[in-house]
Amino acid sequence: MADSSHGAPGTSVTVATPGSELDSFANPGLPPHRPRLADRDRRAEKRAERQVALLFIISVLGTLLFFVGYFFIPLDQTIERLRLQNLMLGLGTAFAMLGIGVGIVHWAKTLMPDHEVTENRHAIRPESDRQDAEKIVNDILEESGIKRRPLIRNTLLGAAILAPLPAIAIFRDLGPLPGNALKQTMWDTGVRLTRDPSGTPIRASDVTVGSAFHVIPEGLNEVEHKLEEKAKAVVLLMRLDPEELNPSPGRENWGYDGIVAYSKICTHVGCPVALYEQQTHHLLCPCHQSTFDLEQECKVIFGPAARPLPQLPIEVDDEGYLVASSDFQEPVGPSFWERG
């Protein structure tokens, strides 16, 4: 903005350096006090008093309403009854509190004195205190001798720097080291693809064109660290017309007759990429809207993810069930430093 319009209409105004008395208005002081209705009229005062009392009575009724809700609305395992009880407890509390609160504020505003009072500010720090404090600190430093004895000072400094380190090191056992954990999943050669969450295996013939399956590896429901394994191993299985897939060299046999399996864990920050747009063959992550294109091996076509979803190589076993040919060829899920 290159304009420099001075706001003063008419003559250009030079205004006073701040604080100059001549060029600024004198403070006219507090405006005269205007009495309220209740200050002048006895009847208005009585009325205000009754209003305050009425508000306090409303509070009493609110407390009673709470008890009615608590003791006389038995819960019967329906949401409706629970909601009714919640409403009565809440409204009871609301009336109980608002009655007291509004009553007290109304009391203060109508019946307590409303004269504004002026109080002077004091210096945060009187100069004499500052001098005394400075002297005290200097005396303390002098008597401790910390300035005169550098040996003591430096050894203390060294000790004080080292002493907290155990307090950091002791947190080492918060968790194990990552090791290879993020680079491998339960998938392996011959592991069957099964439905999530039931764990029933899937035949290639079950997967019709246009359908999608949420898939977990066989045996997931029995492993000890089920959620940790599931957080890496979940897969989306879809069947397209084989001509719509464009596998890159070396990945031609990762699918089976148009059936392909991709990791369901978003390469952005790890949400499940749960939305399959059947018509466009796009996968959409509902958390941050990263969009992956199945026809381009789940390349990112929109959103914050930077990497394609890893593909799980699959084949069909002797009994016609879908199985993995191997584990994923790269780590699944969000990126991490060691991913490489």
Next chain:
Amino acid sequence: MSSSTTTQTYVPKTRVGKVTDYVDSRVGGSGIVKEFGRKIFPDHWTFMFGEVALYTFVILLISGTFLTFFYDPSMAETHYEGSFLPLRGVEMSVAYASSLDISFDVRGGLFMRQIHHWAALLFVASVAVHMLRVFFTGAFRRPREFNWVVGCTLLILSLAAGFTGYSLPDDLLSGNGLRIIDGVMKAIPVVGTYLSFFLFGGEFPGTMIIGRLYVLHILLIPAVILLLIGIHLFMVVLHKHSQFPGPGRTNTNVVGYPVGPVYAAKAGGFFFIVFGVLAAIAAAFTINPIWNYGPYDPSPVSAGTQPDWYIGWVDGALRLMPGTLGDNFDFEFMIPFPWGVNALSLNVLIPALVPAMIVFTLMFAWPWIEAWVTKDKREHHLLDRPRNAPTRTAIGVAGVTFYCVLWAAASSDLIATHFLVSLNDVTYWLRFLVIFGPVLAFMVARRIALALQRKDREIALHGRETGRIVRLPHGEFIEVHEPVDDYKRYKLVAFESPEVMVPAPDADGKVGRLDKVHGRISRFFFEDRVAPVTPKELAASHGDHHGEIAGAKDRESIASH
């Protein structure tokens, strides 16, 4: 503070006298009563935001303590056997099961959960609005800089308290929130993977995280918040409350109502009002119905879910950042090192850290930035009306705009589905707005502030437009203006308007580089300014017609504009 001065000979006669003497002669309370009993607090509706924050925190402590009696922060597996039939027999964590029990099998438990969640939302909101009030009125200036810093820290802690609490029910939504935190953490270079493994006690989700968040949520964070609130209020008492300029109010006094009885009644009553309003909201509006979401499972997710409002801006930033540009450039860099290749995910790191760093750095440093620009080291106890500090106000509005665009971006999918527009287009627009929105907002806000100042000048000089049109004998029509009284006018003219500081050459006649920069920034801040009306100007434009409904003189003033 005067200490107890009870003498042996004093014999109390009234009941109040007996009680106070009993206490006073043991712990010396007279000094406290003398100091605080009639202490003056200025009154303004904007001063209530901080009170709301304090009161919601008290309500959080009360309702939260109740919840701890029934909640079990264990991630052990269990099968639900409670009253909510649709989830009977479902495998879940003990934490989630106990949260369901609080909702369905503890009478009043659902109400307590709801009031706790609503109070948490209001707590963060009131802290934020309170800080905006402090910023826009310049209440952070000397001597209150440290208290501003304490407030900024409290804001961060309130976000931490909110997020750790949000995760505790261990339902599908909160688990997905943790998954996102895990993903962001892993993107941190070098130590990210280790941080994630240490926080979760191994691979995500593990069995440790809920218990750890629980200790942070109910012990560590509230304890630090409580401590900082103590320091915050101590400094408020020490500085005495700031006040808006006006008749009778100066930089060296406080005008308002005494603590006893008026202010104590109003502030104390206000606690009950806040409590009552929260109770009414908790009664009528469902928040976080965890029974609809089910237990955490890494596979399912529901579309259109939203984080609690205060996390929204970070989530929105994550959404807006493009992962790739065109076909050949992506924001995830593979950096070759002698020992191998490491991954740097700027598409996650930039949105997760940069906006928060910008906002919080500017926020913490602002009192010193502004003091450097104005070279103003005086104590300020009189507040600025936001219009009277146009550049500061515009910068604040720009910051709020930046925040709000990111916040809106957290709902980009809902915007798309509700208004039937393309999700991609919404994202493109918001990306544009997050960059240019603050600039536009800055310009518009500064213009509005200056225009409001000009309007104040008009009113101070020529009075208020009465809407009464008068025809003069020679046929001219004028609108009669009614001069404002001294008190009203003083409100309009009592402000400081700093001017551009031109860098002064030193003894060698040279202007230092830093001085030049300062000069430019000072020009940016104060070049556009509207000066307050001076008595001389008023006299020149009007003559003296206090109290008279103007006729001919107004005509002159109208004619001259």
